[in-house]
Amino acid sequence: MSESPGPPSPAQARTEAESLLAVLERNRRTFAWKTSGVDEAGLRATTAASSMTLGGLVKHLALVETDWLAVKLAGGEYGDPWETADFDADPDWEWTTGALDGPQAVHGLWQAAVDRSRGVVTAVIEERGLDGPASFTWPDGQTPTVRAVILDLIEEYARHVGHADLLREAVDGRVGEDAPDDFRF
Known part of the structure; x- marks a missing residue:
């Protein structure tokens, strides 16, 4: 995995x-x-x-990154593999195929989605600010703010990090809340 160019730690953020x-x-x-x-x-x-x-979790979060940030936040397209997947035949396609794909395939897809999202979010915040509108409207007619979409994604990750924690402990006993300082993705 490539090194994250991410923002400062929460304690250092201004x-x-x-x-x-x-x-x-x-x-x-x-x-x-x-x-x-x-x-x-x-x-x-x-x-x-x-x-x-x-594997299903990794592929699911690749879809979530794409759906919430590239599509709903920024108004972009899904791209492959999402536009060619047959979600009508298998509504859980990302979960089903993620359990069958190899490690490089699922992690590569997720990493590409994260890399795309980083650029999308930076551009949208610069253009609209956190109080600006996302590029979609809920069925009730409300349009969430950029802030609300980012917070929803944080919540989605928080839930799935918990799932990953349980699954990983069952696989090989890896436990802990934070990656070691030398871990890079």
Whole structure:
């Protein structure tokens, strides 16, 4: 994985935007650490009564990055593989195929989505600010702010970092809240 060019740590951030992006990057980094270094069997492993896998989680968050930031926040296109996936035949396509794809494939897709998102978010904040509108409207007619979309993504990562923590511990015992200082993604 490539080194994250992310924002300063939350403690060093000077602006609200820097603070939000620092928390998002911390969640991304922890997620990357929790899901890195496992083989195909590890990516396919489940725990308890759930069918969730680390591979499915990685591919799901690649879709979430694309959907929430590139499409809903910035008004861009999904691109491949999302536009060619048959979600009608398999509504859980990213979960199903993520459990079957190899480590390089799922992590490469997620890393590409994160890299794209970083550029998108920077451009949208510069253009609209945190109080500016996202590029979509909820069914109730409300348009969320840029801030609200970023906070939703932080919440999505926080939930899935917890899932990754349980799955990773079941695979090989890796536990902990934060990636080591020398971990790079």
